[in-house]
Amino acid sequence: MRRLALAASIEIRSDDDGRLVRGEFPYLNRTLARGRGEVFMRGAFSNALKSGAPISLLIGHDNANVIATTHDGLRVEENDTGLTFESRASDQHIDQITRECNGVSVGFEVRRGGDFYSRFDGKPTRIIRDCDLFEISLVKDAAYSNTRVEVRERRRNKWR
Numbered sequence: 001m002r003r004l005a006l007a008a009s010i011e012i013r014s015d016d017d018g019r020l021v022r023g024e025f026p027y028l029n030r031t032l033a034r035g036r037g038e039v040f041m042r043g044a045f046s047n048a049l050k051s052g053a054p055i056s057l058l059i060g061h062d063n064a065n066v067i068a069t070t071h072d073g074l075r076v077e078e079n080d081t082g083l084t085f086e087s088r089a090s091d092q093h094i095d096q097i098t099r100e101c102n103g104v105s106v107g108f109e110v111r112r113g114g115d116f117y118s119r120f121d122g123k124p125t126r127i128i129r130d131c132d133l134f135e136i137s138l139v140k141d142a143a144y145s146n147t148r149v150e151v152r153e154r155r156r157n158k159w160r
Contacts, residue, residue: 012094021057021067021089021097025104025136026082037125045078047111048133057087058137059096061107067093067138076136085136100140107135 011022027040048055057067057074068074068087076085083106089097114130 022086041129056135101138105137
């Protein structure tokens with residue numbers, strides 16, 4: 001299983017029903033840092049989402065620190081710009097995310113024939129067109145510098 005971090009937007013909201021974690025994991029036209037080039041094509045996660053296999057929302061790639069799975073409240077969808085995800089989270093998880101997380105990463109595995117190599121932005125790049133998705137993780141030190149986490153709290157209809 002590979003893990004990959006890209007630019008992401010995460011929101012944490014409080015409402016009458018508890019706290020909600022929402023975010024987006026963009027994948028289109030992204031060249032990655034640390035000397036590696038990988039780009040996800042639109043639809044790269046489609047087969048994984050259609051399969052119904054469980055996907056976990058984790059903190060720090062830690063299977064003992066599960067916020068939710070697609071079998072118990074995590075919603076994951078694909079749109080034109082990437083993956084969106086949403087789940088309720090406990091106060092303990094929210095506190096941990098706020099203290100420790102500043103990025104997003106995914107755990108995936110490329111399916112047979114699901115990638116090829118080409119040049120992107122002048123360098124050799126792996127193009128991923130079909131992969132399985134096992135996890136979305138909120139992490140402290142993402143492998144790629146353009147990843148970030150934003151935390152917002154809603155109180156009396158005002159954002160802080």
